[in-house]
Amino acid sequence: MKKIILLLFSILSLGIQAQVNLVPAPQKVTVGTGEFNLAQGTTIAYSSAALKPAAEYLQVCLQRYAKVNATLVAGKQGDIRLTTKKGIAKDGYQLNVKANGIDINAANYSGTLSAIATLNQLLLQNDGKAAIPTVAVTDAPRFNWRGFHLDVSRHFFTVDEVKEIIDLMALYKLNRFHWHLTDDQGWRIEIKKYPLLTEKGAWRIYNNQDTACMQLAARDDNPNLLIPKKNTRVENGDTLYGGYYTQDQIRDVVAYAKQRGIEIVPEIDMPGHFLSAIENYEGLSCFPTIGWGQYFTTPLCPGKQKVLDFCKDIWSEIFKLFPYEYVHVGGDEVRKDTWKECPDCQKRIKDNHLKNEEELQSWFIHQMEAFINKNGKKMMGWDEILEGGLSKTATVTWWRTWVPDAPSQVTAQCNDVIFCPGSPMYLSQAEEKTSMRSIYEYDKEMLKGMNAKQKQHVIGVQGNMWCEYIPTLERVLFQYFPRILALSELAWTKPELKDYDEFYSRLPKQFAMLHKLNVPFRTPSLDGVYHVNAFTTEGTMAVSCADPLATVRYTTDGSFPNKNSQLYNGPVKVDETTHFILRTFAPNGQAGEMMKADFLKQGLLEPVKADASKLTQGLNAAWYNYRGEKCREIHKAPFNGNYAANDVVIPEGVKGNIGLIITGYLRVPEDGVYTFSLMSDDGSWLKIDGNMVVDNDRPQSPHEEVSQQALKAGLHKIEVRYFDSNGGMLRLWVFDTKGQKMQPADIYFK
Incomplete structure (x- = not known):
């Protein structure tokens, strides 16, 4: 039955692809004839005050994507009508585009925003016309948590840059922005009680990550890997890198995301990854000597009451800035050697009848969780919080692929889990030819070995971006796109409606849309050649590109291809060893990654003698x-x-x-x-x-x-x-x- 459904869906998709090309794929699409033409003064009606922010957002989108100035009206009479309706699946919607108007009926505000995302994609793909093809869409998400994580500690991104990311999240129906605000390399959020966290903790002399980015920029001929000057300042002759968000800026971003149906989850990483605070306030560590060990930095000292109070003070200010149920406590990669030697930590272990330092970490996390719960919030943490005991109310973000049974452990205890494994969900890692498929088909792996009750506690998936070597927004978007499209469909679309080959066939339209939005996405790897290509008499360099709007240029003298290099127009014959360097270029001229393809003339290796x-x-x-x-x-x-x-x-x-x-x-x-x-x-x-x-x-x-x-x-x-x-x-x-x-x-x- 599943194969029949897939076949029917594929046939339907192929039939409508010229007009309707949506990611993530919806549950049901019916295409009509004609289109709804947008005109200056098009009215957007909202049936309740709760939907007014959605109407205002749609008004912004029509101006941005079609240069149409729409008018808002309260009530149910207008050219585009937003209404909530009973009987629609959770967070779902019904979108009906007719020649004389558009109806959006949704279960709630979230469903309304998802319908607007669909509308925006239809508009962006309609050949530059201020019109939307007539279509009826019925849809609802598979997972409630469709996450997008950004680390702003290692490298900082401005408010406007974060808002651009949020807009792209909304376009692909992603609804949770996991904001990694603090780490060893920088404290990025204003805490009024502890001003040194941002006065000093938000700034650093260039570190090895900054210099590595600049080296990579030179090696790869890529200016998007250079450190932006806007994030630097000169102090006492030193160039400092950094930046932070004021609390007013945080409120602004939270409101911006909320209007687009996106909840923000702040992460304040503790008890490890806390050096940017420990360096600036005395008494937070076990001993005065602090810094880096073999792998990780000096952690907080859970044996000191002062430390607990310091953390609670920070959380108290965080709670007032983020109006949603979750906050993330981190809890990963904690160095515990100082705890073994610390009298305060050993006393805490003894007084609380703990077995070891792993249980001390768990004790600390539980202290934070109790405070978080007391303030009406729920705690999330990386899967290390399993070690030493998991509380009944914690939600786990699983990332350690080398601890494969962690999700089953979490769900067996009736705790919720979000899948964001290092492979394939760490989108800060270089994209491979297999990456898109690995993400898209990950649902075949994620529920293995779980019973029906456990599966109910898998609440979603998330793509993570760690920015040690990602210093610019352009590089962030290059790393995220187009893989985030595969994640979007994994998170939203029901498995029986998914098919990777059909998804891949939809990508050219999506690429054209991303070009229109000036998103510097990574052109998928060229097909047809390898790193080493062998031939015995004559070889052929023949490549194909998944993006029909991209061009391919190449060199054979070892130089970096540029916009004036040889244009690839078809197969190239070689009869001697030749070293190609190929590079894609977007329609706006932006250079993509380079690919080395050595064509080596070889004799046949003789077999060995063996019985x-x-x-x-x-x-x-x-x-x-x-x-x-x-x-x-x-x-x-x-x-x-x-x-x-x-x-x-x-x-x-x-x-x-x-x-x-x-x-x-x-x-x-x-x-x-x-x-x-x-x-x-x-x-x-x-x-x-x-x-x-x-x-x-x-x-x-x-x-x-x-x-x-x-x-x-x-x-x-x-x-x-x-x-x-x-x-x-x-x-x-x-x-x-x-x-x-x-x-x-x-x-x-x-």
Whole structure:
């Protein structure tokens, strides 16, 4: 039945794509003929005072997107009519566009704003006309929490920049803005009782993240990675980076988001990630010496009453600024070595009959939660708040993919959970070819192993943006888009109405819309070429781009492609080794990412001599207790043992500090060029007969590297090396000479 529904939905979508192209996909769409023409003085009627802000927002949108000055009228008589109506699904709406007017009936204010988002997309895609195609849409969201997270501590974004992000959230029906306001690198919100938090804590001398951004800007020829001068000032001869929001500015942003149907969740991270406060107020840490440990900074001292009072004072001011039910306490990545040595912390452990420092952290979090609850709010925290015990009222944002059972633990206790796993929901990480699909289809993973009751406590999903190396709004939007479209549909659309290929076919219209809005989104990776492309006599460089409005330019001399470089107009033949650098350009001339594509002329690697009759299926995986960051060093670490492996994967039971050396033979059935796709988090390499074929050897988030090698039929020695300290991920796909994926059981022997 599900396949039939998908087929019907796809047929319907294909039939209306020229006129109606919506993300996220709605439940039901019926397309009419003709359109509703907007005219100067078009009236927007709102049936109740509660809907007036929505009408005012629509008025702004019509001016912004169609240059139409609309008039507001109270009541039910107008060209565009906003009404709430009983019997509509929670947060749902019914949109009916006719030639003589538009009706929006919604369950509530939130549903009204979602209908306006649909209306805005229809308007933006209508070839520049001040008109909307006639259509009837019935729709409602799958998840109540459709989140968009932004870290403004590592790099700061102005009020206007945050508002631009909020407008784009509203366009794609995202309704929770998780605002990460404080961290070690900067305190971004005014707290009147503690003015030093922003007078000093909001500013810093350039740190290693700032210098890294500038280095990346030069390496990638990308001005969007430069530190904006507007966020700097000179003091005593030093250039300081920073900025913060006054409480009046916070109220302004909260009101702006509220009008657009978006709730803001403030995060004040504690007891770790608190250095920007600890540096400026004495007595907040266990000892006077503070700073960075191996990985994290000095935390708050939960043994001191002064610390608890300090945090409660901050929360008291936060509560007055954010009128919604949730606040986020952070609670992640807490360094606990100082607690072990601190007399105050040890006394707190003893007095409260706690077992260890993990329970001390939990005790601190519970103290904050009790205060938060007392003030009529609910607490959220990263999944570390599970450690040491989870209270009955906390909501968890799960991010640690190496703790895969955390969501089941949370929901088994009847606590709510939001899925924002580091992979694939950390959109600050570089986008891969597989990223969009991984996000879009994540619902196939997120509810595994949960019973019906547990599933009710999965309240939504969220994309996270950590801005250590993202200093500008342009870079934020480049990282978010177009992946946020996949997240939007994951969060909104029911699974039985989702199909990735159909979604992907809708993207060109969405890209055109984003171009119109001057959103500097990332053009999806070019198809048709790899990092290393092998050929024996003649090769062809042939690429395709998912954005039909983008152009592709290239160089072969090692220089960065620019707007004057060779324009790609079709396949390019090569008969000698050639090193291409390709780059996409948006219609406004903005340069995108560069892609290196080496075309290497190769002879066929000769097979090794081995007695195939003595070989068995599979590979050998040697596990080393490795904590380094270079594949070539793995074998020097302590040896943990050998594991049989049927594929290039992390063997079951291998965790913690991982260094793998996977060896065996690769059997290829015929002479020709074979393709190898190696993905890992962190580093890896693939060698065949001692030759480096795929070099993915670096600390990184999940990254796929694809290369080719010309091989003669027969057996070839294979070696895959891999390292990771958090039990990440590893996989190798092999494709034959015709591009068909080969099965591990057919090709691996030992």
